[in-house]
Amino acid sequence: MSAHPADPPAAPPGFTARAVRAARTGRGTVVFCCLGLVALALSVAPAITIGQAGIAAGDVWRVVAERLGGAESGLSPLREGIVWELRLPRALLAAVCGAGLALCGAVLQSLLRNPLADPFVLGVSSGASTGAVAVVVLGVGGGALSLSAGAFAGAVLSFGLVLLLAHTSGGTTDRVLLSGVAAMQLFSALTSFIVFTSADAEQTRGVLFWLLGSLGTAGWGEVALGAGVLFAVLAVCLCHAPALDAFTFGQEAAAALGVAVRRVRLTLLLATALLTAVLVSSAGAIGFVGLVLPHAARALTGPAHRRLLPVTALVGAVFLVWVDTAARTLLDPRELPVGVATSLVGVPAFVVVLHRGRRATGRVPA
């Protein structure tokens, strides 16, 4: 960049500029991803040593070492359980959810060409809420269905409705968005209706906590399922990275660059809806991660999706591990729903993004 004195003065100076430039080259991607993985490990590590039980960091590590085949930790089974069955799966689920939601957000923003798109824009989260509420409050399934199974069914139903609506109204990008908004409104209303007419105070409290997002029920099963779907969807999205680049100037431009617009759009909508449905059914609707973090990652990597997508996922993972750690410790002994915490951090970040956008489009040509 320094080779061209005519550059806009907006380029950040010094270290940041060098880091951004490095990230925009191929080798920088590898470096960035390695840095991201290290940052993730360095985030999960303290996250599992922090908590109400007051277990010393050394003991936490002895438990992890024991489970991975090392020497006996010498801790009581209860304290071992807190580390291995509660904190570690919770931190890992936070990482999986953060990565998955940010990834879905990045893909949908590019695919639908809307900076406001997020994983919930397809109505998946509101459908999931309705499904969960139907199970918990109305007893749909007669006890055989778990809350997450109900949420997943609701998410699939809602997304199916969005696709149908979008298809019958012409199938263009704006129709997909409008159908998503319509489904979101419908299912939110249904959820409120069910809670308002049927739930008792105890149920309402439980449902509300879940609606706002909670990683408190994390277990190894959720982690394994979420991670499996996350890596599969990430692989699908990376295969479509050049096609996503081609959407920069719209569908017509993408088609003229040889992209099978309808097929790519359907594939990516299905993949992101599946991942969102899995994540929402295990952790509730955690807002703002999918909306804001792709913008932050884009500022680091530039617009090319083969760099943007992995970096977005890593940024999302690190972000949600820290926010969840804060959410469960700051108001000790009470726990803040993680969705509330993400929005409290997310809104100011979003304001910054909006300001940058205004500056970028408002600049006069030099």
Added chain:
Amino acid sequence: MSRRTAATERRPERAGEGARGLRAERVSWQAGGRLVVDGVDLAPEPGETVGLLGPNGSGKSTLLRLLAGVRPTASGVVTLDGDPLPRLGRRAVARRVAVVEQHSETGVELTVRDVVRLGRIPHRGAPWAAADGADDGSAVDEAVRHTRLGALLDRSWHTLSGGERQRAQIARALAQRPTELLLDEPTNHLDIQHQLELLGLVARLPLTSVVALHDLNLAAMFCDRLLVLDRGRPVAAGRPAQVLTPALIARVYGVRAVVTPASPGDRPSIRFLPPADPD
């Protein structure tokens, strides 16, 4: 300026009398029961610049989309070196035919270099292959040289003027290494200087170009041949001096005009007259 582009490299000049390049044979397209394009033939000679003329709604843009293969024809066929476009496949067509739209908008924050690189997408191999092969680099460099965008490469797209944006889009199209370039009213929103520069650039490129235009004088100045559409139907075709007559302008556009016969280079010029007094 280097002439070493795909047009001269890949295709031997005048290679027999088979179907060469892009060809439309009696193509039609309809929307809502109305024929938007109705039985149009078009067969540009290699390296030629063909102007598409006609009032708004005459089917120019739709014809370009049919030629690019992004819309299927309702009847008739578009061929590239004799092969129908659907049989070639989208990516193969995009490696030969590039499109520049009249207006390109994006909310994405990207540089001119990023825009030009988009042109390499049809040439990308497997998704795990290296992002930028040697071919990609030289195609981008060449496109940048043709369009003289070197000084603007690191500029943000959103800081460019209308003319610079169109040049960046043409560079992106050239990075596709096409043999055919389709442009839909590329000079809309540009001032006169940039209109002349842009069409001068297009006419100089050693590619077959098909350009939809509104301005008859620009068409006369820069196009080798013209095709005039009226409500989807072809009404005149030939060299500018043959096509642009007061009678045709009156018939297609409904305005009176004086056509000054061609001075050098067979290029007529057109002066429009105010509507006749109704009295």
